[in-house]
Amino acid sequence: MTPPDDRSGGYRDSALRPYVLTKGRARPSRNTISVDTLLIATDPPPPLPVSAGRQERALLAMCRGLLSLVEVAARLELPVSVVRVLASDLVDSGHLTARAGSPRSAQLPRDLLQEVLNGLRAL
Amino acid sequence: MASVPSDGSAGYLPETVTRSVKILVVGSFGVGKTTLIGSVSEIAPLRTEETVTQVSEGVDDLTGVDDKRTTTVAMDFGRITLNGSVALYLFGAPGQRRFWDLWEGLAEGAAGVLVLVDTRPGRLEASFEVFDQLELGIRLPFVVAVNHFPDTVPHGADELRTALDLLPETPILDCDARDRASALNALTALVQHALDVSADRPADVPQDIPVA
Numbered sequence: 001m002t003p004p005d006d007r008s009g010g011y012r013d014s015a016l017r018p019y020v021l022t023k024g025r026a027r028p029s030r031n032t033i034s035v036d037t038l039l040i041a042t043d044p045p046p047p048l049p050v051s052a053g054r055q056e057r058a059l060l061a062m063c064r065g066l067l068s069l070v071e072v073a074a075r076l077e078l079p080v081s082v083v084r085v086l087a088s089d090l091v092d093s094g095h096l097t098a099r100a101g102s103p104r105s106a107q108l109p110r111d112l113l114q115e116v117l118n119g120l121r122a123l
Numbered sequence: 124m125a126s127v128p129s130d131g132s133a134g135y136l137p138e139t140v141t142r143s144v145k146i147l148v149v150g151s152f153g154v155g156k157t158t159l160i161g162s163v164s165e166i167a168p169l170r171t172e173e174t175v176t177q178v179s180e181g182v183d184d185l186t187g188v189d190d191k192r193t194t195t196v197a198m199d200f201g202r203i204t205l206n207g208s209v210a211l212y213l214f215g216a217p218g219q220r221r222f223w224d225l226w227e228g229l230a231e232g233a234a235g236v237l238v239l240v241d242t243r244p245g246r247l248e249a250s251f252e253v254f255d256q257l258e259l260g261i262r263l264p265f266v267v268a269v270n271h272f273p274d275t276v277p278h279g280a281d282e283l284r285t286a287l288d289l290l291p292e293t294p295i296l297d298c299d300a301r302d303r304a305s306a307l308n309a310l311t312a313l314v315q316h317a318l319d320v321s322a323d324r325p326a327d328v329p330q331d332i333p334v335a
């Protein structure tokens with residue numbers, strides 16, 4: 001797959017595609033998946049229903065290692081909103097495991113901020 | 124520039140990573156956001172799309188006649204794995220008003236915002252609307268980094284603070300977005316500031332709105 005390495009600033013307008021790819025739903029079944037939520041395919045993987053589409057299969061194949069939602073979207077060249085819907089279905093069905101991304105609350109725990117600060121200083 | 128491996132075999136996070144943190148990098152057109160993210164990211168900066176629903180009010184494109192419409196905007200991002208347990212994601216978002224809906228989604232739960240400004244003549248004004256949104260809209264901790272171009276004339280921090288109408292406690296620093304150490308220094312200053320600000324708040328009391 002060619003990387004979405006478009007530095008020209010151009011972007012594809014895909015206002016219709018999200019509805020087609022997600023079978024008519026624009027919203028994920030759960031709203032806990034954020035751009036930086038970490039995803040990995042469940043091991044061993046439960047069998048996929050035969051109805052699973054190309055996008056779901058591609059997403060699961062991509063998630064054989066740990067990646068954030070936004071990285072999966074960029075690598076699959078799909079809008080984040082589409083991958084969010086597909087991923088939350090696959091989490092619900094047990095095919096994908098999600099690790100906490102940024103909290104919905106506005107404030108980050110201090111220990112996490114401190115860990116980030118220490119980590120940046122150690123680079 | 125490096126690209127995502129075509130077989131997808133590399134570029135995965137270590138499985139020891141359990142948490143992720145976001146930082147937003149914002150600033151006016153061409154200020155150096157993508158450059159800064161590229162300087163520090165361990166992956167080639169990636170570009171993706173987010174669909175945002177915009178309320179036409181306040182949108183600088185007045186062709187929209189509906190109350191709401193959906194637009195697709197591009198954002199770029201990079202990644203730094205810290206201590207093998209936290210993945211730090213940097214999101215570059217354009218500063219213009221019509222991108223503010225994108226910020227809102229990205230800002231939720233973010234550690235803070237690194238604001239890049241270009242102080243060359245005629246360029247600073249483009250940053251004003253960025254600060255409007257930071258102070259009135261998303262209200263996350265932020266620091267201001269002056270990205271130095273060859274013809275940037277050094278200004279004192281006080282002069283800039285006045286010109287941008289910033290609070291005394293908002294850190295202002297210099298940076299060269301092309302330089303990894305300089306870019307990391309700016310990120311470190313931001314996280315330090317976010318910690319300082321959170322220390323001012325009563326512990327263990329959940330607050331809906333962070334103090335900027």
Ligand SMILES: Nc1nc2c(ncn2[C@@H]2O[C@H](COP(=O)(O)OP(=O)(O)OP(=O)(O)O)[C@@H](O)[C@H]2O)c(=O)[nH]1
Nearest residue numbers: 151152153154155156157158271272273299300301
């Ligand atoms: N001299 C100098 N040039 C820089 C610096 N940072 C960025 N540039 C150059 O400025 C131009 C714009 O930088 P970008 O990183 O693309 O800016 P941006 O904020 O991502 O721009 P948009 O996404 O278009 O809003 C590029 O040609 C960079 O090479 C810097 O610190 N010093």
Ligand SMILES: [Mg+2]
Nearest residue numbers: 156157199215
């Ligand atoms: Mg850019």
